[in-house]
Amino acid sequence: MLFALIFICAAFMAAFLYMDLKERHLAAVILKGLASVCFVLMGIMNSPGGTAANYILYGLIFGCAADVVIDLRFIFKEKKKLPFMAGVVIFLLGHLAYLMAVITVSSHFVAFILAGIIPTAIVLIIMFKHITVSPAFFTAGIVYLGVIMMLNSVSIGNLIASPSRFTAVFAVGAFLFMISDIVLIINNFGRKYRKGCKVANIIMYYTGQVLIASSLLFL
Secondary structure, three states: OHHHHHHHHHHHHHHHHHHHHOOOHHHHHHHHHHHHHHHHHHHHHHOOOOHHHHHHHHHHHHHHHHHHHHHHHHOOHHHOHHHHHHHHHHHHHHHHHHHHHHHHOOOOHHHHHHHOHHHHHHHHHHHHHOOOOOHHHHHHHHHHHHHHHHHHHHHHHHHHHOOOHHHHHHHHHHHHHHHHHHHHHHHHHOOOOOHHHHHHHHHHHHHHHHHHHHHHHHO
16 A cells, blocks of 8 residues: 555656646646645554654645645735745744654754754855845745754754664655755746756655655654
C-alpha cells in the first residue's frame, strides 16, 4: 500500500505539472491537492503514535493544505497576494511542527540550533542578494527560511549524534524540502522565471514530503 501511494502521488504530481505548464490552473490545483493527500495518507499509515509522530503528521497536513491555498493565487489573480501569504503562513506552521518533532527526539537540540545560526545567516544573505521583494515579503522570508534552516540544523544534528533509519530518512526529506523552497523563492522573485526550475522545485518538494512521511516507519 505504501508503494502504491508513492506511485499514485508521483502520477498526480506529474499530471499537476503538465496542467500547470499548460496554465489550466483549476485542474492543476485539484491535482496538486490529490498528490499532497497521498503523503498525508502515507504519514497516517506509517505513524506509530506518540508526540514526535503526531507533530510530523501535523506538518504533513499543514503542507497539504498550503499546497492548495498557495496556488489559489493563479485562480483568484485579482487577490493573488492573499492566498500566497496565507499559504506561506500555513507552510510555516508545518515547518514549526516538523521542528517540534525533531526537537522532541533530540537531547542536544539547543547546540544544533546554535550551530545552525551562521549557515542560516549566510544562506539568507546570499538569497536576498538575488531576489527583489517588498519589505513585508522580506520579513516573512527571513522568518520562513530561518525556521526551515533551524529544522535542517536539528535534523542533521540528530543524524550525526544518533544515526538511525529515522534520523537519516527525515534529514534527507527535510533537506530536499529546504532546497525546493530556496529554488521556489529564487525562481519566483529572482531576475528570471524558469519553467525547469518549477519542475525541479516540485519534484524535490514531493520527494521530501514523501521521505518525511516514510520516516515514520522507523520512528
